[in-house]
Amino acid sequence: MMNSGIKKHELSELRQQIAEIEERQFMCLNEPDKEQEKLSNIKSYRIRNKKDKNYIFPFGYSSLDECLDGGIFLNALTEFRTDEARHVGSASGFVWILAQQMQKLIYNLEPAYGTLPILWIGEVSAKLEGGQIYPPGLLSLGIDPSQCIFVQPRTLNDALWAAELAAKQTALATTILEVRGNPGELDMAGTRRLHLRAQAAKRPFFLLKQSSEPEATAARTRIFIKPAAASSKILPSQQKFSNSLQYSAFQLLLEKSKSPSLQSFILEWNHDAQSFHKRTDQDWAKNQDHDQHTDVDVYKYQSSNFVDRSSLSGNGPNQAKEMGRVVAFG
Numbered sequence: 001m002m003n004s005g006i007k008k009h010e011l012s013e014l015r016q017q018i019a020e021i022e023e024r025q026f027m028c029l030n031e032p033d034k035e036q037e038k039l040s041n042i043k044s045y046r047i048r049n050k051k052d053k054n055y056i057f058p059f060g061y062s063s064l065d066e067c068l069d070g071g072i073f074l075n076a077l078t079e080f081r082t083d084e085a086r087h088v089g090s091a092s093g094f095v096w097i098l099a100q101q102m103q104k105l106i107y108n109l110e111p112a113y114g115t116l117p118i119l120w121i122g123e124v125s126a127k128l129e130g131g132q133i134y135p136p137g138l139l140s141l142g143i144d145p146s147q148c149i150f151v152q153p154r155t156l157n158d159a160l161w162a163a164e165l166a167a168k169q170t171a172l173a174t175t176i177l178e179v180r181g182n183p184g185e186l187d188m189a190g191t192r193r194l195h196l197r198a199q200a201a202k203r204p205f206f207l208l209k210q211s212s213e214p215e216a217t218a219a220r221t222r223i224f225i226k227p228a229a230a231s232s233k234i235l236p237s238q239q240k241f242s243n244s245l246q247y248s249a250f251q252l253l254l255e256k257s258k259s260p261s262l263q264s265f266i267l268e269w270n271h272d273a274q275s276f277h278k279r280t281d282q283d284w285a286k287n288q289d290h291d292q293h294t295d296v297d298v299y300k301y302q303s304s305n306f307v308d309r310s311s312l313s314g315n316g317p318n319q320a321k322e323m324g325r326v327v328a329f330g
Contacts, residue, residue, distance in 0.1 A: 055202060057098070057105055059267070061278045067259040068221060074102060075202040077195035079219035079256075081209040082226065088130035088210050090227035093141060094250045095176060095208050097269055100143045102204050103173035116173035118143075119166050121151045123159040123179040130178070130210050142274055160185055167197035167205050178208040182215055192218035214255055222256035228266045231279070247271075249279065 058071035065071050072078055082091045099118045107115050120133060132152075135145035149172075153159040159177065166175040175198075179186065191207070195218045198205040207219065214222070228249035247268040254263045268277040 054109055057101055059276050059278070061265075064263075064265050064278065067254050067257045067263050069258045072098065072102075072204065073220055074106065074204045075199045076220040077191060077198055077205045077207060077218060079191075079207045079209065079217055079222040080225055081212045081214070081222065081255075082224070083211065083213070084226075085129035085211050087226045090248075090250060091208060091210075091225040092130065092133075092178070093248065094225055094252075094267075094269075095206050096138060096143060097141055099174040099176060099204075099206060100141065103147070106173050106203075113171070115147055116171060117147050117149050118174050118176070119149045119151065119172050120176045121153065121159050121162050121166070121178065123156050123177070123183075124152070124154060125156075125180045126178045126210055127152075129180070140271070141269075142271055156183055156185065160190070163205075164193060164197060167194050167203070168201050170201050170203060172203060174204050174206060176206045176208060178210070180210045180212075182209065182212050186217065188216055188218055195219065219256065221254070224253040224255050226251050226253075228279075231268070247277065 055074040056071040057074065058065045059068075080091055080095050082088055096118075103116065103118055106113070122133065133150060135148070135150070138145050138148065151159075151162055153162055156179070159179070163175065163177045166172060169175075177194075186207070194205055194207070207217075214224075228251040230245040230247060230249050233244040233246045247270055249266055249268050252265045252267060254265075257263065266279045268279050269275075270277055
């Protein structure tokens with residue numbers, strides 16, 4: 001039972017603090033006039049800043065967007081995590097794709113700023129298992145590396161310092177902070193600072209955690225990411241392209257969302273259309289149905305004029321030197 005010594009107004013203040021973290025209204029228990037005025041101010045602020053549908057990125061699928069209260073908010077902290085280091089590549093790719101979509105959306109909403117850059121901050125231990133970002137590889141995701149800023153601080157404290165400064169900048173399209181594990185500095189208080197700064201700047205902040213465990217944070221949404229099996233390419237003749245891969249697939253588990261229960265979705269990224277596609281169990285079963293699609297061996301349909309590549313010249317001026325006695329230098 002609750003201690004009778006706790007006053008009602010203290011309980012009301014505690015509920016208010018929890019409500020502000022969870023971004024929902026609270027029911028006041030004391031001083032109705034003052035509390036109602038405060039509640040009205042909070043409500044009007046949220047209508048202007050949080051519930052603006054223009055500042056939400058929807059995936060375009062009602063079941064998924066409904067769980068996310070409309071989609072990914074541009075003025076909030078969103079957390080992504082993996083439980084194994086081998087899944088970092090998939091999670092990182094998904095977060096970068098999402099950041100690029102945010103970049104486009106902000107450009108459409110605020111064209112006066114032009115195309116704003118994406119800032120990536122990599123904590124020092126995050127690259128030990130996950131590796132470093134390879135900028136040319138971002139081109140395969142449709143991301144221009146020249147529109148990105150890469151920061152690699154020496155310590156975790158430096159990374160958090162840079163992240164808090166970046167979170168309040170309107171000159172950035174998205175900030176991505178990649179860390180390893182569950183740093184104590186990114187607890188409820190630490191993540192709440194990032195969330196409030198992103199909220200004030202109306203810019204998305206993505207927190208990517210490698211090899212982490214679920215924990216309570218101030219993030220509006222937390223998504224667990226792991227790679228999903230890719231579908232096979234289906235030719236216009238409804239034949240399956242032998243040993244082919246179609247689109248990158250991501251399995252998402254909504255650990256913290258509007259839904260009271262865990263929800264799982266599989267999204268495929270169509271690079272050509274620059275859009276996500278939700279894959280259902282029926283789509284997967286249809287793609288894997290060997291009775292409906294016959295495999296096509298591409299090597300059977302090579303041109304009759306196909307010949308082997310010509311070998312290198314045997315008497316060119318730049319021939320390999322004969323092996324000498326020196327094999328290494330100390």
